[in-house]
Amino acid sequence: MDTNRRSFDLLYSRLEPVLIELEQYRKNLKAEGSKNGLIGGCIVLIAGLFFIGQIKELYIFFVFLAIGIWLFCINSKSSEVSYFYKNNIIRKMVSALCHNAEYKPERGISESLFSGSGLFPAPDRYSSEDMISGKIDKTDFMCSEALAEERHVSYDSKGRRREYWSTLFNGFLFIADFHKNFSGRTIVVNDSFFKFGFGMKRVKLENPEFESRFDIYSTDGIEARYILTPSMMERLIVLDKKFHQKIQLSYVGSSVFIAIPDSKNHFEASIWHPLTKNDVEAEFSIMCALLDIVNDMNLNTRIWTKE
Numbered sequence: 544m545d546t547n548r549r550s551f552d553l554l555y556s557r558l559e560p561v562l563i564e565l566e567q568y569r570k571n572l573k574a575e576g577s578k579n580g581l582i583g584g585c586i587v588l589i590a591g592l593f594f595i596g597q598i599k600e601l602y603i604f605f606v607f608l609a610i611g612i613w614l615f616c617i618n619s620k621s622s623e624v625s626y627f628y629k630n631n632i633i634r635k636m637v638s639a640l641c642h643n644a645e646y647k648p649e650r651g652i653s654e655s656l657f658s659g660s661g662l663f664p665a666p667d668r669y670s671s672e673d674m675i676s677g678k679i680d681k682t683d684f685m686c687s688e689a690l691a692e693e694r695h696v697s698y699d700s701k702g703r704r705r706e707y708w709s710t711l712f713n714g715f716l717f718i719a720d721f722h723k724n725f726s727g728r729t730i731v732v733n734d735s736f737f738k739f740g741f742g743m744k745r746v747k748l749e750n751p752e753f754e755s756r757f758d759i760y761s762t763d764g765i766e767a768r769y770i771l772t773p774s775m776m777e778r779l780i781v782l783d784k785k786f787h788q789k790i791q792l793s794y795v796g797s798s799v800f801i802a803i804p805d806s807k808n809h810f811e812a813s814i815w816h817p818l819t820k821n822d823v824e825a826e827f828s829i830m831c832a833l834l835d836i837v838n839d840m841n842l843n844t845r846i847w848t849k850e
Contacts, residue, residue: 550639551824551827554827562818568627576814583609583612583613583616585609587608588609591605617814620814621814624814633673636826645675645677646674650674652686657691659795664693666711674686675833681722683720684837685717685718686717688805689713689714690710693709719798719801719837719840727763727766728761729761729794730743730760732757732760745760746759747759750776785832786803
């Protein structure tokens with residue numbers, strides 16, 4: 544049994560009474576939502592009787608509308624379940640894993656910081672939540688879920704306008720103090736789908752496995768090699784494997800930005816089914832992986848001094 548497993552079992556024994564309370568709260572909310580939905584659905588069906596006599600085909604429409612209202616009323620209670628879960632379970636989980644960290648579910652990393660990472664084009668629509676921030680040993684950090692989207696407009700053969708959105712990034716953005724003021728900007732990406740401009744040039748490094756995984760661009764090739772030491776490259780290879788070979792990084796200002804794609808919306812609870820021990824352990828594991836980044840990258844070892 545590894546350390547994380549032992550830590551989780553100990554934490555779960557403390558959280559179990561709160562999870563039992565959450566389950567009762569979920570059941571009560573679901574019953575309340577179902578009651579409201581049934582009342583609303585019945586009203587719709589009764590109103591529909593006035594039309595059904597004239598147009599029989601409308602019967603199916605009103606039945607589906609009533610079911611839709613019932614489901615909507617139940618689902619509308621999900622936010623209340625998640626609020627309880629975030630503030631009474633996730634918050635305790637964060638505190639147990641890092642005493643010098645705080646969890647603010649309603650806050651996230653700002654759009655300006657996201658864009659400042661230089662990893663993605665400026666988004667047309669952006670949202671961020673579930674901020675975890677604090678200090679691990681000597682290193683300040685912040686992390687949150689982020690969703691960045693780009694708007695597209697097209698026209699069909701008749702000139703009709705169609706708008707749709709594509710995802711630039713969906714996952715966790717982790718920002719940590721690197722304890723060095725960078726004079727340039729260095730980008731480390733898995734696949735250089737986006738073309739990096741603004742004076743950035745491709746940098747070649749002498750680690751075949753690292754080169755096979757990442758493309759490196761920088762405004763200062765000498766500084767990029769100074770940052771990406773042999774030891775750092777090995778650490779980033781391990782980190783990339785840990786997060787399923789999808790991470791992207793940038794070194795900007797005095798911070799390292801790490802983008803970790805993840806399509807799942809974490810730290811949420813559903814009105815429709817109870818949280819299991821496996822569900823909680825999965826969230827515990829992703830939180831451990833995120834908070835371990837500081838140690839995985841050896842950021843507490845002060846190699847440089849800020850100028």
